[in-house]
Amino acid sequence: MDLGLQGKVAVIMGGTSGVGLKTAEMFLQEGAKVAICGRNESRMQQAYEELLKIGSSESIFASTCDVINKEDVNEFINSTAKKFGGIDILVNAAGQSVMGYFFDVTDEQWEQQIQLKYFAIIYAIRGAYPHLKNRGGGRIININATLSKEPERHMVATAATRAGLMNLSKTLSQELAPDNILVNSVSLGVIRTDQWERRRLKNAPELSAEEYYEDLAKKRNIPLGRVGEPEEVSAAILFLASKQASYISGTTIETAGALGKAL
Numbered sequence: 482m483d484l485g486l487q488g489k490v491a492v493i494m495g496g497t498s499g500v501g502l503k504t505a506e507m508f509l510q511e512g513a514k515v516a517i518c519g520r521n522e523s524r525m526q527q528a529y530e531e532l533l534k535i536g537s538s539e540s541i542f543a544s545t546c547d548v549i550n551k552e553d554v555n556e557f558i559n560s561t562a563k564k565f566g567g568i569d570i571l572v573n574a575a576g577q578s579v580m581g582y583f584f585d586v587t588d589e590q591w592e593q594q595i596q597l598k599y600f601a602i603i604y605a606i607r608g609a610y611p612h613l614k615n616r617g618g619g620r621i622i623n624i625n626a627t628l629s630k631e632p633e634r635h636m637v638a639t640a641a642t643r644a645g646l647m648n649l650s651k652t653l654s655q656e657l658a659p660d661n662i663l664v665n666s667v668s669l670g671v672i673r674t675d676q677w678e679r680r681r682l683k684n685a686p687e688l689s690a691e692e693y694y695e696d697l698a699k700k701r702n703i704p705l706g707r708v709g710e711p712e713e714v715s716a717a718i719l720f721l722a723s724k725q726a727s728y729i730s731g732t733t734i735e736t737a738g739a740l741g742k743a744l
């Protein structure tokens with residue numbers, strides 16, 4: 482199926498690993514141009530090398546950028562628009578979660594989650610908006626988590642801020658509709674990315690990856706009986722960016738293997 486992404490420009494905030502990197506690969510495979518960023522220089526270089534296997538220096542832009550730094554974000558977005566002549570799609574995928582119950586989470590951790598789940602998104606959307614508008618419309622896809630609707634006590638700061646981001650996405654879908662900018666979310670359950678690999682190596686280095694993820698799926702009672710893969714999330718992101726999704730805005734696609742009971 483032709484997704485109509487040939488020649489489109491997709492900016493992926495946090496595209497040097499996990500879901501963001503896989504999404505960049507899949508956009509390139511569809512003939513789009515991609516910009517990725519992250520804080521870590523060597524991870525960024527490694528991701529760039531990976532993407533060069535699919536695209537070229539003409540279709541890829543990679544730069545370091547901290548998404549909670551307004552100047553960084555504006556520079557990254559404006560440099561992308563300059564290199565490719567505009568922007569059509571913004572994917573907000575940067576981030577990490579904080580584990581901890583209410584009385585364990587520090588002010589600094591709350592602050593970090595608020596910065597990542599609100600200000601990073603606010604800066605990126607403010608920065609991308611004039612470019613999307615110039616193209617006569619575009620797509621914004623915010624990565625979220627099932628936690629936004631079904632909080633888990635051991636991830637209180639992430640769950641609470643995720644809920645706010647869900648609310649913000651809905652408001653923006655209405656505010657930006659007159660500009661033909663469609664705003665949607667993809668809500669993740671447990672997806673096998675570097676985020677989980679770091680936890681595996683820290684908490685259960687004795688288990689093989691297969692054993693660890695099988696165990697995790699059981700512990701989390703994931704109805705499909707397994708954790709998800711990044712490409713299963715990226716497929717939903719590409720669909721929301723596609724010409725086929727032209728009348729979809731203000732909604733969320735869950736990629737969570739039927740995890741959770743919230744309607």
Ligand SMILES: NC(=O)c1ccc[n+]([C@@H]2O[C@H](COP(=O)([O-])OP(=O)(O)OC[C@H]3O[C@@H](n4cnc5c(N)ncnc54)[C@H](OP(=O)(O)O)[C@@H]3O)[C@@H](O)[C@H]2O)c1
Pocket residue numbers: 494495496497498499500501518519520521522524525546547548549574575576577578624625626627669670671672673674675676677
């Ligand atoms: N995997 C899951 O099960 C799961 C579940 C629910 C939600 N999510 C969310 O999905 C998104 C993608 O996560 P992932 O699992 O793909 O994780 P990942 O493999 O750790 O990738 C995270 C990406 O975000 C970048 N990043 C993090 N903080 C950043 C910052 N301040 N500025 C710029 N870039 C930043 C990282 O690069 P640097 O570290 O180099 O900056 C990396 O490119 C995150 O928002 C995560 O919270 C994931």
